[in-house]
Amino acid sequence: MDMQVKKKLGLKERYAHMTRGLDWETSYQPMDKVFPYVKYEGIKIHDWDKWEDPFRLTMDAYWKYQGEKEKKLYAIIDAFAQNNGHLGVTDARYINALKLFIQGVSPLEYMAHRGFAHVGRQFAGIGPRVACQMQAVDELRHAQTQIHTISNYNKYYNGFHNWRHWHDNVWYLSVPKSFFDDAMTAGPFEFMVAIGFSFEYVLTNLLFVPFMSGAAYNSDMSTVTFGFSAQSDEARHMTLGLEVIKFMLEQDPDNVPIVQRWIDKWFWRGTRVLSLVATMMDYMLPKRVMSWKEAWEIYAEQNGGALFNDLARYGIRPPKAFADACEAKDHLSHQLWGTLYNYGAATAIHTWMPGTEEMDWLSAKYPESFDKYYRPRFEFWAEEAKKGNRFYNKTLPMLCTTCQIPLLFTEPGDPTKICYRESDYNGDKYHFCSDHCKEIFDHEPEKYVQSWLPVHQIYQGHCFKPGTDPTAEGFDPLAAVIEYYGMNFGRDNLDFEGSEDQKNFETWRGEATRNA
Amino acid sequence: MVVAAVKEYKFEPLDRLENFHGNQLLYVGWEDHLMFCAPFCFPLSPQMPFRAVLEQVLPGTYDYHPDFSKIDWGKVEWFKSGKPWRPDHDRTLDENGLKHKDVIRFRTPGLTGIKGSCS
Numbered sequence: 001m002d003m004q005v006k007k008k009l010g011l012k013e014r015y016a017h018m019t020r021g022l023d024w025e026t027s028y029q030p031m032d033k034v035f036p037y038v039k040y041e042g043i044k045i046h047d048w049d050k051w052e053d054p055f056r057l058t059m060d061a062y063w064k065y066q067g068e069k070e071k072k073l074y075a076i077i078d079a080f081a082q083n084n085g086h087l088g089v090t091d092a093r094y095i096n097a098l099k100l101f102i103q104g105v106s107p108l109e110y111m112a113h114r115g116f117a118h119v120g121r122q123f124a125g126i127g128p129r130v131a132c133q134m135q136a137v138d139e140l141r142h143a144q145t146q147i148h149t150i151s152n153y154n155k156y157y158n159g160f161h162n163w164r165h166w167h168d169n170v171w172y173l174s175v176p177k178s179f180f181d182d183a184m185t186a187g188p189f190e191f192m193v194a195i196g197f198s199f200e201y202v203l204t205n206l207l208f209v210p211f212m213s214g215a216a217y218n219s220d221m222s223t224v225t226f227g228f229s230a231q232s233d234e235a236r237h238m239t240l241g242l243e244v245i246k247f248m249l250e251q252d253p254d255n256v257p258i259v260q261r262w263i264d265k266w267f268w269r270g271t272r273v274l275s276l277v278a279t280m281m282d283y284m285l286p287k288r289v290m291s292w293k294e295a296w297e298i299y300a301e302q303n304g305g306a307l308f309n310d311l312a313r314y315g316i317r318p319p320k321a322f323a324d325a326c327e328a329k330d331h332l333s334h335q336l337w338g339t340l341y342n343y344g345a346a347t348a349i350h351t352w353m354p355g356t357e358e359m360d361w362l363s364a365k366y367p368e369s370f371d372k373y374y375r376p377r378f379e380f381w382a383e384e385a386k387k388g389n390r391f392y393n394k395t396l397p398m399l400c401t402t403c404q405i406p407l408l409f410t411e412p413g414d415p416t417k418i419c420y421r422e423s424d425y426n427g428d429k430y431h432f433c434s435d436h437c438k439e440i441f442d443h444e445p446e447k448y449v450q451s452w453l454p455v456h457q458i459y460q461g462h463c464f465k466p467g468t469d470p471t472a473e474g475f476d477p478l479a480a481v482i483e484y485y486g487m488n489f490g491r492d493n494l495d496f497e498g499s500e501d502q503k504n505f506e507t508w509r510g511e512a513t514r515n516a
Numbered sequence: 517m518v519v520a521a522v523k524e525y526k527f528e529p530l531d532r533l534e535n536f537h538g539n540q541l542l543y544v545g546w547e548d549h550l551m552f553c554a555p556f557c558f559p560l561s562p563q564m565p566f567r568a569v570l571e572q573v574l575p576g577t578y579d580y581h582p583d584f585s586k587i588d589w590g591k592v593e594w595f596k597s598g599k600p601w602r603p604d605h606d607r608t609l610d611e612n613g614l615k616h617k618d619v620i621r622f623r624t625p626g627l628t629g630i631k632g633s634c635s
Contacts, residue, residue, distance in 0.1 A: 040522050155594035187520065266626065335595040339553040377551050377635035397554040397576040398619070407545075416634035418545060420619060422597060428529055429617040431543065444519045449529035456531045459541070459559040 037210035041187035044252035048125025054239035092505035113139035119188040196241035198266035267319035278333035291365035350496035402437035562610035
């Protein structure tokens, strides 16, 4: 008797079996109670099965690919650690870019894991549920590989040991933190536009390309490797972000204005967070990849422009803030680096003034703005520092209620005037750095009146260790806050010049290349 | 209810006046001097005379700048929420109409920062 052997399933069929027909209409509880968050944002979905899976990856294939990538990554991390790879980076200033990454970005990977796990539970359609759950696993892996990779630097350098606590408390880190908290506390569709689309699709190249090519240019093989390990995942995340937008727009014309408003909001929120990356590119990399302005022109103006041309057929226009964001490309990195330098006593990274050649590079890259507005300020600081009078601004700044960045940005079209905006709500005043941050507040004031603004929290007395007495004579609030932050004064903060990091790196590298 | 939410959504603002131990917040910016990267936030008693702000509060914050000692406070132009405003130096913040989280700015005619760059 001939055996009838069934043909092995193709990838497409296998995928269909693993992602379709797994759902059922609940009978003990109404569907609205099982999926309580799918309707309140106003997004109308008529047919969840119209969801086109952007990538057809089944779990078994997923584990296999990820497992192989992990093996490679950990082999390289081990080799990097054993060969003292950290001494091969251009100079120890570079390591501050990694501090910024572990303090500001890696915790967002973890929050992305939680966010996608949450929406993966809340969507009523099985297609997006599976895609979101897979991304949730990816994001957890990214957080983990980054922590493992960067932990090697923690053995030798300051500014790494307390990153998780810093992320939740320190003033400049409340910028990325509040960005993600805003997204996490929105509904599932807004979360997908915020993180899946605006962040992962529109802006991700401006985050990962600068950090990873920055690492490559500065000979940090370990960071390059976790970047590569995440890259194929990022490609999937980008297609998921775009698919979500298209799905919502195709399901109902009423969805268009809601999605447009979210795109407007999250594009702006994202560019504000990316000002940290702008600064990293122009100031923290000893060997620069390209200027922030050049990166913005390629990834936002050209690529973003093409994307929004493509979305025009759905009735979507480019984000409202697009022109203002483009105008800021000449100023963003200089204004923010100046701010980190101002408050260099309260940062868990070192700051410094660029050297003469570096200032010339900035002049060449920013012919419209650097010499006119920023060079005089920077040269003055550099001269004062030489005289032993390094500028440390010790008075706390006014913050934007929405993006939580100090009001450091200037008026569009006038780089000599700080941009002030305000709103009155329920008898209180609220202040903003821009028209766009004000508009976000005005649309949902109940949400942002709860902003945990680090400066106000310090003045309310919430950032001192238990037992601190702010009324005691000679009380030094900055020192008390630094202690609460868990920063070691004089080791984690202050100027790079004269820092322990600088001295140790020089000594250790010297030992590797010279006879004692 | 303005916010999109699944049920009633009402929370106390985090920065209510009563959370600041008797002080109110005053934001101060110095025009044309962006070496100070952003305006400042001060927790001050509403009973503090405005003169004390000029003589006791601002110097510690601004005197790093070579222009600060050159300021003629009689000629300074003041703005409150961006509109021209005239404080009485001998009256308190409260008597000058300054409320919690008000923002004031001052311009010092003739002083425009390091090498005239508004730094």
